Amino acid sequence: MTNKKEIFAGIIIIGNEILSGRTQDTNTSTLSIWLNSLGIKVQEVRTIPDIEKTIISTVNELRKKYDYIFTSGGIGPTHDDITASSISKAFNLKYGPHEEAMSILEKYYKPGEFNEGRQKMAWMPTVANLILNPTSGAPGFNVENVYCLPGVPSILKSMIGGISHKLIGGNPILSHTINLRTVESEIAESLSNVQMNNKSVEIGSYPFFRAGKLGVAIVLRGDQQSKIDKCNTEIIKFVKEKNIEIVEKD
């Protein structure tokens, strides 16, 4: 297998509702799983408030740091939706009605229903590429390596498929999980040895508590199946020596 360059992404979750704890973010997990499948590794997530200067500075810092940036939230029609105007400022681009977006929304709504609030959803950097929205009409948009998506999880989910072909990924990130009926301290030393022998595989250890029983999930991640398999064999070896039960995946 050729060694492609590693490709990294950053996610910016924009919204006071996440910072206040009112809403549980689920978009990070949706985006990460999708990006992993394309061979793109999420390296950082920032959750920030609906404050223009924070959005601008965060976007400008991260877009230089990672291959791709995905933002979620703040592209609706209300006063607290300031992502599109902030992104325009971050890139020094004209913010105004996007011709193609206006045309999409005009067709989406019944005659007379395309009011001022709805028109706002077509305002963005006028030169942006659109990200089509099969759920509710209003598109997201893309400027250079920054992709702006809505905050509503079901709508975001319906939109990401449409941009997969635009992203250049690395080798898909493969993973394998071993669930053990044990506690972390019983396996810490052995696991550490396996990690030292297998530096190209990332070994994570995550305690769980399910159906009244403690366990540990060992997650192996890497871009080469043969290396994950080797790591797996070494772990299974010490697990058997220690008489630790392997439990079914959930």
Place this chain on the structure above:
Amino acid sequence: MTNKKEIFAGIIIIGNEILSGRTQDTNTSTLSIWLNSLGIKVQEVRTIPDIEKTIISTVNELRKKYDYIFTSGGIGPTHDDITASSISKAFNLKYGPHEEAMSILEKYYKPGEFNEGRQKMAWMPTVANLILNPTSGAPGFNVENVYCLPGVPSILKSMIGGISHKLIGGNPILSHTINLRTVESEIAESLSNVQMNNKSVEIGSYPFFRAGKLGVAIVLRGDQQSKIDKCNTEIIKFVKEKNIEIVEKD
């Protein structure tokens, strides 16, 4: 009501399992709701990988920026738990067995069970203040304005109560939600006017889709009940004028 200074916090979620999408973070929401109740506003959340230099630079950047920092994750016994050693380096403090933590864990485990893996959980900045763990023994710790908590949500939840009295908060952040059977674009302009008239109240607008019906939750947040009430009255006024149905809270 006196005008206390606003108090801000940052949260750092440490763990590859969140960035890979394997695990859904719920600690942000737990910490934010608890901090809000103490009058502390979460201004930023960063989710970062288990990489020492990233942990050090993130902690050192954010601890100067906010009144309090809370970290979650990476304080267990395995090789990927590097928060305690990284925090020691961030503060230039000796990393080693913490006397009080050793004594707590020695008592927690049965004789002979306090193995090397478990002893690692007592390693931290030797001068740290402990954060007691009523669930599983192993304590968290605090250095200056940085509070380090575990990643397992149920354990984190059980530990935060014990540090509430150590934090100096501002006025509690009050909130009021109005759920409307409408779509955002119908109320965007009116809501924007109310926001302009009520700058000390943060008005958020969040579309929802429940039981097959669309709606919008309007969330008013601020530290003065009288100002939230005034804002609420102005919103209810335009809602009635527009014949929009107010629906029950969920």
